[in-house]
Amino acid sequence: MPEGHTIHRLAREHQRQLRGQRVRVTSPQGRFAAGAALLDGATFTGADAYGKHLYHRYRTDGGEVLRLHVHLGLAGKFFGGSGAAPAPTGAVRVRIETGERWLDLRGPMACELHTPADQKALYGRLGPDPLRPGADDSAAYQRIRRSVVPVGQLLMQQEVVAGVGNIYRAELLFRHAVSPYRPGRELAADTWAAMWPDLVALMRRGVRTGRIDTVRPEHEPRAMGRPPRVDAHGGEVYVYRRAGQPCHVCGTPVATAPMAARNLFWCPTCQP
Missing domain, CATH: 3.20.190.10 (MutM-like, N-terminal)
Known part of the structure; x- marks a missing residue:
């Protein structure tokens, strides 16, 4: 989707x-x-x-x-x-x-x-849309903080954050070292305060380029001496659809499991 x-x-x-x-x-x-x-x-x-x-x-x-x-x-x-x-x-x-x-x-x-x-x-x-001017991320955080549901599931709920899908969900959690299984009520305010502007920047980049790129400069193919990612979705990512491949940061094989009928991807080491 x-x-x-x-x-x-x-x-x-x-x-x-x-x-x-x-x-x-x-x-x-x-x-x-x-x-x-x-x-x-x-x-x-x-x-x-x-x-x-x-x-x-x-x-x-x-x-x-x-x-x-x-x-x-x-x-x-x-x-x-x-x-x-x-x-x-x-x-x-x-x-x-x-x-x-x-x-x-x-x-x-x-x-x-x-x-x-x-x-x-x-x-x-709907929840706040990171791509709309004036979006109130505090409304999203209040929904998250009131829930015992895993944050990986909450981020996919459009009434929490509008527009986030499986790729941005997986990549945002990785970039902020958050386990997708962490209960929403255990997500710290300062963590969310860092996650929201990062999500805004990533999605704005996606609007400009028409693809989802989430890796930081030091983890891009040229910097790491690795071949570019080949995938129908395009873009350089950390964990999405990389199950079994080594994490770009620590080398641990990327894990996958179903969560609310969607495939979840995460690094067990970087996102304990």
């Missing part, structure tokens, strides 16, 4: 490509036909992201603002290009065309029109 940096990156791309454009909107698959009919002919006015949720805003000729809410889930993906759109292939939930560009959405977990009240309610259920 795409993590928050990917959704913020999509919002920026869509804003740049579509803002101010009158759009033709269809649902080749048919599952969003009624919503597409309402959006068809409207003007794209902007995009916004909160955690793993993406919003498009459209203004109709009558002045009404319509909000398209998208959650990609595990299988959702946007495809697009310039010029005339090709014939739809696969289950295209939504197609957006400007005449100069086209954008297809396939396989999302959610694709629906939201009212302002719907959007407000959704945001109210």
Whole structure:
């Protein structure tokens, strides 16, 4: 599932490509036909992201603002290009065309029109998003400190921190020598005070580059004389999907185990 940096990156791309454009909107698959009919002919006015949720805003000729809410889930993906759109292939939930560009959405977990009240309610259920200005990390820490649930599980709960997925969870805990099994109530305030700005910086870097890189300069391939990581997710990481490989810091084999139906990765030595 795409993590928050990917959704913020999509919002920026869509804003740049579509803002101010009158759009033709269809649902080749048919599952969003009624919503597409309402959006068809409207003007794209902007995009916004909160955690793993993406919003498009459209203004109709009558002045009404319509909000398209998208959650990609595990299988959702946007495809697009310039010029005339090709014939739809696969289950295209939504197609957006400007005449100069086209954008297809396939396989999302959610694709629906939201009212302002719907959007407000959704945001109210989510924890702070590290990529949004003014995000209040104290709200996240209070949830963590009140819980006996392992911090590795809490960081994956979107009502605690919005936008964090399996990669950022694993890497943030490693970078701060925190065991994923530590109960939330045992996470010290000064540890969280160091973790939050680090998470913000890592995710902002992800927005800029389109990949997740978490290793410090001294542990990069050139500095260590090791080959670059080869993985479909890209990026240089410490523990994520490195089970059995030596830790870049201490050499201990990276461990893995399931936690709340997701694969957890950590170094038993660096994160006792």
